[in-house]
Amino acid sequence: MIEVKNLSKRYGPNVALNNISFSVEEGTVVGFLGPNGAGKSTTMNIITGYLSASSGSVTVGGYNTLDNPNEVKKLIGYMPEIPPLYPDMTVKEYLNFMYDLKKVTLPREKHLKEICALVKITDVYPRLINNLSKGYKQRVGFAQALLGNPPVLILDEPTVGLDPKQIIEIRNLIHNLGKKHTIILSSHILPEIQAVCERIIIVNKGNLVADGTPDSLSQNLSADHKLILRVEGNETEVKNALKAVKFVETVQSCGEKEPGVFEYEVEARDGRDVRRELFRAAASKNFPILSMTNAGLSLEDVFLRLTSAAYLQDTVSETITEGEEEE
Numbered sequence: 001m002i003e004v005k006n007l008s009k010r011y012g013p014n015v016a017l018n019n020i021s022f023s024v025e026e027g028t029v030v031g032f033l034g035p036n037g038a039g040k041s042t043t044m045n046i047i048t049g050y051l052s053a054s055s056g057s058v059t060v061g062g063y064n065t066l067d068n069p070n071e072v073k074k075l076i077g078y079m080p081e082i083p084p085l086y087p088d089m090t091v092k093e094y095l096n097f098m099y100d101l102k103k104v105t106l107p108r109e110k111h112l113k114e115i116c117a118l119v120k121i122t123d124v125y126p127r128l129i130n131n132l133s134k135g136y137k138q139r140v141g142f143a144q145a146l147l148g149n150p151p152v153l154i155l156d157e158p159t160v161g162l163d164p165k166q167i168i169e170i171r172n173l174i175h176n177l178g179k180k181h182t183i184i185l186s187s188h189i190l191p192e193i194q195a196v197c198e199r200i201i202i203v204n205k206g207n208l209v210a211d212g213t214p215d216s217l218s219q220n221l222s223a224d225h226k227l228i229l230r231v232e233g234n235e236t237e238v239k240n241a242l243k244a245v246k247f248v249e250t251v252q253s254c255g256e257k258e259p260g261v262f263e264y265e266v267e268a269r270d271g272r273d274v275r276r277e278l279f280r281a282a283a284s285k286n287f288p289i290l291s292m293t294n295a296g297l298s299l300e301d302v303f304l305r306l307t308s309a310a311y312l313q314d315t316v317s318e319t320i321t322e323g324e325e326e327e
């Protein structure tokens with residue numbers, strides 16, 4: 001549905017996006033995650049046709065954003081970080097105005113009523129936007145994006161500045177919309193992405209540093225399929241029993257965690273899954289395994305690891321360049 005190829009964007013000497021490529025299948029909810037200044041808004045603005053790229057291309061539903069900007073805009077409902085509202089209009093006036101501006105052809109009254117019910121703004125429909133709370137303003141912005149029922153929704157930091165209750169409501173809304181729409185959701189808040197997205201793209205300093213499902217990202221980056229086991233029994237004997245299992249590379253003892261129960265870190269060769277064999281080996285020697293978990297990283301660890309490693313690399317190269325310039 002969305003195809004981003006070798007996209008770069010420079011603002012003067014600053015590189016905001018550095019040759020990023022990704023595609024989004026129809027009907028998926030993709031999280032676009034990155035720290036402040038990573039290039040998320042720039043990417044969203046290029047996909048929606050509000051900004052031109054320095055190089056590279058974007059197609060939405062087969063249409064190129066440069067060659068067919070109007071066709072692309074028809075397919076996309078965009079909610080920028082700051083929703084484009086007119087505070088001196090009532091919600092009713094604003095949505096009718098946007099309906100006309102977008103040349104929506106669906107039956108007006110029915111369509112507006114449905115959208116208002118969906119984003120829960122029916123009760124403020126006659127009120128002036130200026131007098132609404134931040135959460136309601138955000139939802140009016142959402143309603144605007146849904147006008148015309150576009151197949152693609154691009155949401156830039158949709159819950160920023162909302163209270164926890166409003167955040168949950170907006171997340172649920174996105175989750176429900178994800179059943180019928182292709183959604184790109186940009187955020188720097190990890191739990192938000194984790195709550196609603198089936199796939200995550202991580203950007204840092206204009207570079208795409210990871211792309212995958214939450215599980216695959218933490219699996220790929222985890223310390224090579226390490227398992228953490230707690231086993232009751234003599235430490236040396238248990239260690240030897242675990243070590244004897246086929247494909248087990250290392251068994252490291254991590255000390256006594258409960259009386260007579262030691263923790264072990266077990267690493268298997270070639271990413272093999274040795275959990276069943278470990279169970280059988282321990283059971284045959286009558287060493288009860290009290291717990292066995294994957295030492296996979298949490299998504300938060302993955303994010304920090306990816307963004308800080310790239311950050312460090314950049315800082316080092318920048319420092320070297322600066323030093324050379326001074327000489």
Ligand SMILES: Nc1ncnc2c1ncn2[C@@H]1O[C@H](COP(=O)(O)OP(=O)(O)OP(=O)(O)O)[C@@H](O)[C@H]1O
Pocket residue numbers: 011014015016034035036037038039040041042043188
């Ligand atoms: N109009 C502009 N002129 C110059 N530099 C800009 C402009 N817009 C963005 N930038 C720079 O480009 C980089 C990427 O910005 P962008 O707003 O896309 O990041 P972001 O990931 O959306 O960050 P945030 O979460 O803070 O909104 C930043 O370094 C920013 O300072």
